[in-house]
Amino acid sequence: MAHPAHTVLSGLDDVRADVEDLYRDLHRHPELGLREHRTAKKAANALRDLGYDVTEGVGGTGVIGVLANGDGPVVMARADMDALPVRERTGLPYASTATVTGEDGDEQPVMHACGHDVHVACLIGCARLLAGRRDAWRGTFVALFQPSEEQGNGAEAMIDDGLTTSPRPDVVLAQHVLPYPAGYVGTRPGSFLSAADSLRVTVHGRGAHGSMPQAAVDPVVAAAMIVVRLQTVVSRELAATTPAVLTVGSIHAGSGPNVIPDRAVIELNVRTYDDATRGQVLDAIERIVRAECEASRSPVPPEIERIASFPPTVNDEEPTRRVADAFASYFGDDAHTVERQTASEDMSEIPRAFGVPFTYWAIGGIDPGRYAEAARNGTVSEDIPVNHSAGFAPVVQPTLDTGVSALTVAALAWLGG
Structure with a gap:
């Protein structure tokens, strides 16, 4: 048959x-x-x-x-x-x-x-x-x-x-x-296939004229420091045998070259394969974002939103x-x-x-x-x-x-x- x-x-x-x-x-x-x-x-x-x-x-x-x-x-x-x-x-x-x-x-x-x-x-x-x-x-x-x-x-x-x-x-x-x-x-x-989490981070500052940075809390600088620091999560906080990807795909701030804005928005994506690693990476992101904002004297704590999630x-x-x-x-x-x-x-x-x-x-x-x-x-x-x-x-x-x-x-x- x-x-x-x-x-x-x-x-x-x-x-x-x-x-x-x-x-x-x-x-x-x-x-x-x-x-x-x-x-x-x-x-x-x-x-x-x-x-x-x-x-x-x-x-x-x-x-x-x-x-x-x-x-x-x-x-x-x-x-x-x-x-x-x-x-x-x-x-x-x-x-x-x-x-x-x-x-x-x-x-x-x-x-x-x-x-x-x-x-x-x-x-x-x-x-x-x-x-x-x-x-x-x-x-x-x-x-x-x-x-x-x-x-x-x-x-x-x-x-x-x-x-x-x-x-x-x-x-x-x-x-x-x-x-x-x-x-x-x-x-x-x-x-x-990996889990995926997309996050939107809003960093708050205090706007001012570009010629008077002393009057501002510059969220662009804070956002830049966050982006750099986030690159260490996978390379320095996870074992080399633990696969994960963290990508910052979008940064938006400001409207002109001589205006310090009052906020910056970062969007990033995380790929992990198990719940333990997923939790570790997401916790590290929150820790870094909050610490960098505090170090930059942000007048308001950052907002961290999960905008998409895949199992x-x-x-x-x-x-x-x-x-x-x-x-x-x-x-x-x-x-x-x-x-x-x-x-x-x-x-x-x-x-x-x-x-x-x-x-x-x-x-x-x-x-x-x-x-x-x-x-x-x-x-x-x-x-x-x-x-x-x-x-x-x-x-x-x-x-x-x-x-x-x-x-x-x-x-x-x-x-x-």
Whole structure:
């Protein structure tokens, strides 16, 4: 008897063109978080046409499709839908020229610079294959399309809006396209993606004329000292074997060269892999900010706000082993163990809300020849666009075939046995 994965994936040729068309369409029409109305409608309509029981508008724009096919496990597969405020510079014929009006009234470019268009198209492809060969598996497949991953609030929005009233899964699956060669699949048990915390620090001073610094408390100088001192947190307070990243990404102060302002605003981001390190770094930031402000004679204590937060993605061992074994059997030498990533995700909030295990893996999206040449030249970092860059656009194939196949093989590791 043929393996269920091979039986179901025998239909890949039949769905390939539609999956490719959907990917190009989504790439051309990206939408920011919680505005994914067009994307969500396309996903919902596709699922409904396949016979799925569809719920729309979960957490704003989230979509849930349920296909019950007899007794057996319940497998949930999740894809994120949102794009980024980035101006695309790929030169592709289906490149985005979309813009939106931001909260400040300014026009913002929008681009699928993180591959969520790949994720949506691949999950629709997997949903089609499973619906077309119900004779090859038993159980329930749940396709979940999540909004606003980039802002870190989409999973929580769906949970708050009743996500857990959906069928309780036995396992939650997800994948992400990364700058590896297309055709690559990579699993990793345990810690995979970092936690991320973004902070806004407001340093208060006393404004004055630039020619009279003695009348001022200069928040620009205090902010500069904070930025320098923060560089010592990872290099001098953590062990060399403890991975962490602390980046100051934004400083805003003042309105002219001869005016000492009354405040400066610093925005920074922290990446860590465990709660102990996360707490240690956040405590160090607060200690340094408060101490430098006191040393600078700030008239008001600083304000430290956490403006975004992502949990660490820590894959459960058993489902990761099961998926890794299934990938090794199906993909052969293209199945790998992927290294830990400093990117962050909110996907793990979903299985946590249900109280069930999950596994999250990587697929590659870079033209294999281009990647191989860059690797030979030692120029991968320079020549290969990464997620969130204006040049990041996964090649259509074999990226999509790999993503559809990976989701299908992983789901059938439960549904096909």
